[in-house]
Amino acid sequence: MTEDTPRTGTHEPGSEPCEAEDSIPTFPVVASGSADLPPHHDHCLGCGPANPHGHQLRVRRDAHGVHAHHRFDSRHVGAPTIAHGGAVATVLDDLFGFLLYTVGELAVTRHLAIDYLAPVLLDTPYTLRAHIHARDGRKLHLRATIENDHAHVVTTATALFLIVDIDHFLTTTHQPHHR
Numbered sequence: 001m002t003e004d005t006p007r008t009g010t011h012e013p014g015s016e017p018c019e020a021e022d023s024i025p026t027f028p029v030v031a032s033g034s035a036d037l038p039p040h041h042d043h044c045l046g047c048g049p050a051n052p053h054g055h056q057l058r059v060r061r062d063a064h065g066v067h068a069h070h071r072f073d074s075r076h077v078g079a080p081t082i083a084h085g086g087a088v089a090t091v092l093d094d095l096f097g098f099l100l101y102t103v104g105e106l107a108v109t110r111h112l113a114i115d116y117l118a119p120v121l122l123d124t125p126y127t128l129r130a131h132i133h134a135r136d137g138r139k140l141h142l143r144a145t146i147e148n149d150h151a152h153v154v155t156t157a158t159a160l161f162l163i164v165d166i167d168h169f170l171t172t173t174h175q176p177h178h179r
Ligand SMILES: CCCCCCCC/C=C\CCCCCCCC(=O)SCCNC(=O)CCNC(=O)[C@H](O)C(C)(C)COP(=O)(O)OP(=O)(O)OC[C@H]1O[C@@H](n2cnc3c(N)ncnc32)[C@H](O)[C@@H]1OP(=O)(O)O
Pocket: 023, 024, 025, 040, 041, 046, 093, 094, 096, 097, 098, 100, 106, 107, 108, 109, 110, 111, 139, 160, 162, 164, 168, 169, 174, 177
């Protein structure tokens, strides 16, 4: 296993990872209440522990979906003292990606919408939560919130993830979609 190999080996017994390709993990279902979920891969911008520019998000599964505690820092500054909206979107997109451990299938973001209700401050603790609102075939409708320490929701997000097969990550010539 190289440094680039996804770390999918920290699941509970009975949910061993299954890697269809050397660097592309599948998403075995990890039980509710289990330990930290494994990062998508070591250099993932959202959660990769080996990405010095990343958020190194650590996510746990819970009864409703997944959650994480996170502080944005000076690397993520937008307006002074406030996290850049794109950085917030990155973290929420990645958090949604952890719901795949509750689905057990590969999926990618088709649509992401964010309501920035109040500034997300740097060096301030927040709790991020995400859950599956509905599943319609290969469409996963997802919802998330960011709360401050006073349980005030400062950000909400919705996303549509589309379940894909492994070929999605092996194809180098994706065609753009026009709606
Ligand atoms: C060597 C590399 C190794 C990598 C290893 C990775 C392993 C890890 C694996 C997993 C990662 C998890 C990590 C999480 C990280 C965060 C998540 C991301 O950053 S993901 C990246 C950003 N996203 C994309 O790059 C997708 C780009 N888009 C596409 O490739 C396609 O558009 C795709 C596959 C998503 C869908 O394409 P279609 O052709 O299959 O489907 P269509 O026709 O566009 O839509 C399907 C259905 O959805 C509806 N739909 C589309 N947009 C909608 C909308 N906005 N609202 C409601 N419905 C919508 C449509 O009406 C359609 O519905 P009807 O099937 O007809 O019922």
